[in-house]
Amino acid sequence: MKVELARIAGFCMGVRRAVDMALSASNGGDRPVYTYGPLIHNPSVLALLDVRGVKVLRHIPACGEGMVIIRAHGVPPGDKERLISAGFDVIDATCPRVVKVQMLARHYSAKGFWCVLAGDRGHPEVVGIMGHAEEGRCILVDSEGSVGALGLSGPYVILAQTTQDEDRFDRLSGLIMDRYPDGRVFNTICDSTHRRQEEARRLAMTADAVVVVGGRQSANTRRLAGIVEECGKTAIAVETEDDLDRKRLAGFRRIGVTAGASTPNWVINKVAREIEATPGVFEPVWRRVAYRSVRFLHESSLCTAMAGGALAWAAAVALGSSLVPAIPVSFLYIFAMHTLNRLIDREAGAYNDPLRVRFLVRHKSFFFGASLIAILASLVMALGLGFRPFLMLLILTCLGIFYAAPVIPAGLRRKALKDLPGSKALFVSIAWAAVSVIVPAAARPFEPVRLAWFALACAFVYLRTALMELLDVQGDRIVGKESLVIAIGEAKTLQLIRTGAVALAISGLFLSILGQFSWRPVAFLPASLWLYYLSRFFSGARIRENLKLEFMVESGFFILLFSVVVMSAWG
Ligand code: SF4
Known part of the structure; x- marks a missing residue:
């Protein structure tokens, strides 16, 4: 089914700010945390806050203790004064x-x-x-x-x-x-409301029906549905994907999806993905097959593994290593590590990409077994190259497996390596660059060009992983995961990616112009510019569509491979 997501939907600034304040307060220790009335009109978010220990205070008691968050809607000044006099610490999340x-x-x-x-x-x-x-x-x-x-x-x-x-x-x-x-x-x-309403009107013009996602109590969600109906189109209001009537949806050719300001991205994405997966009666068979194939590549981590294989292929061509086993070792290692880590660390994934988590959990035994076989196969291939490549891959494998496991001694605040702020981008970049550049050539004597290529590949994978973290920011924030984006914020991460992409492109160009390592470093130029473009694309006001955006990010490795193959052919 063809789905068009509204460019502006989901949490507005005020709601996001209030939810962030509530989540931060819930991380703050043993004191009780309350919201004065439901924080926002969305049952999924309220259920999440309840799980995190944030309770709803409906009436102000004569005395109380703990923190009370005033929601984005605000309260009369008398209520705030009564909360303070009752003994609560008040956090005012009223939208500016x-x-x-x-x-x-x-x-x-x-x-x-x-x-x-x-x-x-x-x-x-x-x-x-x-x-x-x-x-x-x-x-x-x-x-x-x-x-x-x-x-x-x-x-x-x-x-x-x-x-x-x-x-x-x-x-x-x-x-x-x-x-x-x-x-x-x-x-x-609020201009956020205005832009949401304009977008709902635009969607109603181009789609046969518009699904409006949001809480039944949410006034702005109800108003979006009203706008769609005023435009003469069918509005289908749902709170979650469970409310979708798939039989009814199948009769439409094109469906728009929009959402109220209190609807979290993970709910919008789940609804959009469920509609996408609904076979439409007007949809050609080839489209259904293509969609399922793309979704399988994404959910099974094969897309990510192929990106790793492309990086190893590019490195092998540039450094004169043999393509076999460089490509399969990298492919198998990355497939196994990503699958195992996603199986171990499902908490944030349940919000960021719930359909992938559901798919992996449903086929848990298969993917667990496939990952173990992939690890063994990659180690055997590395052993075929010599003891040093084998040892290096073994160390990388241990690091990869223990990255998400609770290996840090009890008593320390962090439990696993993944809990160290900003560690994911760093670990992933070193592992990918090492397995694709260093391992295949580890049995050979040291060459400076290998070190230079390793550094460039490391930087490239780091920027790629930072972009991926932007897709996951909402779920990471909910479970308190300290990714690079959470540590420095979305705007600074985007700035870092832009600056890094430009620096990488310039470094590659200059190294080649200065006659260092011939054409090899400049091969990173087109792929770096692609990451730069993506960083601008990501900063547009649009919902993060993981499936499409992940493919766009991973395609950077195929751009790199293409550049390397073309440049090596020209010499
Ligand atoms: S919709 Fe309401 S809460 Fe959201 S930014 Fe606008 S005024 Fe603030």
Whole structure:
């Protein structure tokens, strides 16, 4: 089934900030952690927070202890004061954009203006904003019918709940201004909401139906479904992939997928992937076969292993090693290590790529056995090259197996090597470069060109792994995994990848221009520029589609191989 994902969907800035604050608080020790009311309107996230020990405080007790997180919707100032007086430490996760509306309500009502708030009656954000205005100076308007009963006398301002529909707000404020001209309009609708709604309209134009993913209580999710229906298309609201009616979906040719601001990426991806996997009645057989093949390559780690094989092939051509066993040793080693690590470390994968985890778990015995055979086969091949290659591969294999296993002595904060901040990109880059460059030629005397190629390959794999970590950031953050992206943030990681890709391209070029190692280093130029392009592509506001993006990242190794083969042919 053809699926088009909305370019803007999932956690908005305010929700992501609130969830991050709650997750950080839950990592902070033994003190109880609460959210004042449900943090966001999404059952998957609430269930996750519950598992992490973050409980919901529905009423403020006379006395209490621990931390209380105020959700992104905000609260009236009186609630915050009562929480503090009860003895809680309060973490205010009110979205800065909601704070701006609260401040406007406070400022204008204190100056004697009426505040007319366009919003949904009873919504926590509305309750919070009204609580910031002077007593009795804020009036809620939730329909065109309620405009007539306003009875305004004197100056007033019109404000909007941040998730209101633009068209509806324009209509309401136009009606009010026609009736009571002495007013001023502040369009306080969040641009994130606006862009989401525009994207839902665009999807409704191009798709036959649009699946809207989000909690049933989420106002902005319901509004997205309403927009799709206003455009004359079918809107299918679901909370998770379990709500999908596959029979109904099969009758559409093209399905759009969008989601409310409180829907996590892992839920959106699961829904999108389930729809993709649903055979459509109009879908040609070749498309179904192609999709299943691509998905199998991705979920079985064969795609990653092929990338490792391509790196070894490129190194063998550049350094004059024999292609056999260099390519199979690298392919088998990388296949085994990635499969075993994914089987051992399934916690973050359950959020980042749940379908892959489900696939691996379903065929656990097969993949476990296949990994052991791959390890043995690669060791036997390495032994055929000599004792040194065998020993080196054995060390790399032990490191690879113990990377995710709890081998660090009890009593220390970190349990496994994978828990060391930023360790994954470093370990993976050294292992890939060593197995593809050093192991095949380890029996030969030392050559400087091998060291140079090892360093360039290491840097290349490091940048590739940092890009992959960007795909996994949401799940890693949830389970508290300290990846490079978590340690330095998404923006800095992207900057590091860009700078690294440019530095790698320039280093390769200069080494070749200076006559060092002939054409070999410059072969990294096209592949580095590809990584640079991907870093820009990743920074666009789009949902991380693991399947497609992982293939794009791994294709960098085939670009490298192609460059090496072409350059070696030209000499
Ligand atoms: S939708 Fe906008 S205002 Fe509301 S929480 Fe998200 S970023 Fe903040």
